[in-house]
Amino acid sequence: MPARLLALLLACVLPVATLADKRPTLNVYTHPSFASEWGPGPAVKTAFEAHCNCTLNYVVLDSGGDILQRLRLEGEHSKADVVLGLDTGTMEAARQTGLLASHDIPLQGLALPVDWSDDLFVPYDWGYFAFVYDTEQLPQPPASFEDLLAAPEDLKIIIQDPRTSTPGLGLLLWMRHIYGDQAAEKWAQLNKRILATTKSWSDGYFSLFMNGEAPMILSYSTSPAYHMAIDKTDRYQAAAFREGHYLQVEVAARVRSSGQPELGRTFLQFILTRDFQRHIPLKNVMYPVIELGEELPEVFSRLIKPTETRYFEPATVAEHRRAWLDEWLDAMTR
Structure with a gap:
């Protein structure tokens, strides 16, 4: 290639590259189910970058709890710039x-089952915890916790650890909301029906439940939507x-020490638009x-x-979480 032509091409390309390099980057700490190729993250990235003149960068951590832990460790x-993936069980902490x-x-x-006016956290999706069952293994599932506790011991379920899993913590709060101070006794009864307590939801759902290891698993009331629509x-x-x-309710928030405070706020505003929300139902299920x-x-x-919405205010969860976890651990190890 003639030197003059090469110089002309470089003169045209370099300004474009320089402009691209000057685009601000918004770092969002999130978890795998959001950022994965089958989650909403890639489509959200494309939609947001189309009008922000920025780069949206996901830093993927294992869970909402890991996001909180990383934030604590890094401090100021x-x-x-933004954390996305905390929920009503962890947001007060x-x-x-x-x-x-x-x-x-x-x-x-907002289209939520509860009023929402929090000044730090913007909700981006919501759902109910539920036991999902395989109709081919279990044509008539329990219709209540009492039915489940009274079921034959050969009916086995899979749950998640409340110390490491959001659904696991959800089950702990669900039972506590229903049974109050009798929760420990009910956990001891439920323990007879637990086939496995997995570290994460995906460990139990894909590795055990979908392989037929047990007919029921702790998941979400929305989980069947994926199977019906996609499978x-x-x-x-x-x-x-x-x-x-x-x-x-899953939430996002701005980080106070962010070098991109206005861009972070713009992203939180974007969360509440159709361009973000349309990706939630079948990509975050x-x-x-x-x-x-x-x-x-x-x-x-x-x-x-659900006939009734069970829910503790986040401040109540933060106040009692350690005691309720200790109660669960004691009941599981008797």
Whole structure:
């Protein structure tokens, strides 16, 4: 290639590269189910970058608990601009670190089962914990916790560890909300039916439940939507419990030490738009926090509708979490 032509090409290309290098980067700490290729993360990245003139970078940690732990360890030197993947079970502990910043975003008109007016946390999805069952192994599932506790001991279930798993903590809170001070006694009864307590939801769901190791697993009331819409099967369904189901709301927040505070706020505002929320139902397999109307997949109309929403305020969870975990551990090791 002639030298003059090469110089001309470089003159055209280098300014473009320089402009690209100057685009700000927004670092979002999140977990694998959001950022994975089958999760909402890639589509959200494409949609946000289309109008932000920035680069959205996911830093993927194992779980919401790991996000909180990393934030604590890094403190004021954290490279995170936004954390996405905490929930109502962990958000108060995150608030107490003092490392998060107010979002200053109006939160009226959200499609949540509870009122939401938090000044730090913006919700991005929600759902109910439930036991999902295999209709081919278990045609008639328990219809309540009492039915489950009284079931024959050959009915085995898979749950997750509340110390390491969001659904595991959800089950702990669910039972505590129903049984109060009798929760330890009920855990001891439930222990006879537990085939495995896995570290994470995916360990139990894909490695054990989907391989037929047990007919029931702790998951979400929305889990069957994925099987119906993507796998084209009604085989896996959620059992509706008469006592009601425990609510989980997943949230995002700005980090106070962020070098991109306005971009972080713009991203939190983007969370509440259709361009973000339309990716939640079948990629995060949860309910969106705004009304999607006809964009909500039809399979969501076939999910169970809990008769009662069970829910502790985040401050209550933070106050009692350690004691309730100790209670669970004692009951499981008797």
